[in-house]
Amino acid sequence: MATDSGQIEVDMSKFRAPDVIAKKRDGQALSKEEIQYFVKGVVSKEFQDSQIGAMLMAIFLNGMNRDETTTLTRAMRDSGSTLSFPAQWAGLVVDKHSTGGVGDKISLPLAPALAACGLKVPMISGRGLGHTGGTLDKLESIPNFTVSCTTGEMGDILEKVGCCIVGQTADIVPADKIMYGIRDVTGTVESLPLITASIVSKKASEGLSALVLDVKYGQAAFMKTLDKARDLAHSMVSASEGLGVKTVALLTKMDNPIGLTIGNGLEVWESLLCLQGEGPQDLKELVCQLGGHLLARVGTAATASEGSEKIAEKLRNGEALQKFCDMMVAQGVKQETAEALCCPDTDVFTILPRAEHVEDLCCQNSGFIQSIDALELARVSAELGAGRSKAGEAVDPAVGLQLLKTVGSKVTKGDVWVKVHHQGDCVSANHITRLQNSLLIGGESVEVGSRVTEVVSN
Secondary structure: OOOOOOOOOHHHHHHHHHHHHHHHOOOOOOOOOHHHHHHHHHHOOOOOOOHHHHHHHHHHOOOOOOOHHHHHHHHEEEEEEEEEEEHHOOOOOOOOOEEEOOOOOOHHHHHHHHHHHOOOOEHHHOOOOEEEEEHHHOOOOOOOOOOOOHHHHHHHHHHHHEEEEEOOOOOHHHHHHHHHHHHHHHHOOOOOHHHHHHHHHHHHOOOHHHEEEEEOOOOOHHHHEEHHHHHHHHHHHHHHHHHHOOOEEEEEEEOOOOOEEEEHHHHHHHHHHHHOOOHHHHHHHHHHHHHHHHHHHHHOOOHHHHHHHHHHHHHHOHHHHHHHHHHHHOOOOOOOOOOOOOOOOOOOOHHHOOOEEEEEEEEEOOOEEEEEOOOHHHHHHHHHHOOOOOOOOOOOOOOOOOOOOOOOOOEEEOOEEEEEEEEOOOHHHHHHHHHHHOOOEEEOOOOOOOOOEEEEEE
């Protein structure tokens, strides 16, 4: 595996920052060279922060057409290093991106399941911020799991195992880090072309053959409505395809928590159950559907449904679990620790961090669970220490919430519906009240359908 240094070819002397900003301010489309000039100016610091903010606001207010968005995405990708792979891996390098959810541990079983199907998965992931948990935080609950890898180390792991899950290095898409920091303080985060370019440029830098996007919508998602999620999905699919990456997006509901756990170590435990062919059905469905669409995009399955069955088989027969075990060892976990975690007879909390206290909360009424407010559960879990309110804060890998009941369950007053894993001094009466208020019980039975609403592709 090799790393190619970023190179944006543009004559910087041909343009002036105020002119390019004014052109977008007035609602005109920018040329390829003007967009390249902007992105190169961001990284070279030729654009002052105030000028970057002005351009971002102009884009926020006036938008970008499809060609502009694709050009911005490509220029951001090319602002730093990109990965390249051996010729024999052509058509086999894949990844997945989620726009963020509650209890979203899908990457942990999905990457090894894809590797078990013969694909290469260089998954570059992030940390949790706000109410969403980060994949890297979850994996670091495992003793000695290392998420910092050089590109050479990534190549070795992909050769031996087929998948790795690592953090982003500073030389990948440096333009995004600068632009996102300014978007965050200028009220320009919620811009379709800027969101698209930010997400897709990082994934495209991995040298992918195919990408699947999990675009979540609902109360606990970044996109609150199906229409907004659909717009984002179309924008990202278009930009990614424009960069030569075969891409498909699934629109998935994010009102109720995914699976039965929220919290870093707890979600690793649930991921291990999924890799053993067990665990919650909604988690398994998302892993199989996302993986199935990827297999179909690269041609190792004739259809997405055939691909989903292939992923399900890898979860059932233990091949995905073995890949996860091999990935743990390749990323620093001791062999005996990895093997013990993957053994169904092991009490994983003799290895994973265990909270000092577990408090049961009981149903206050009888009936059927109508809904569970995922956003409120995530906020409480974060306040217990499972999340962070600003970048760089430490998280407690042991704390979180374990659901015993889920939407559609028939319950009786006094049944335990959630276990609160905490360290003793951080659960307040306010937390308990908020958790109880997040549970809605009614008299009518609830039919629980698929989380997947639509599939978007070119």
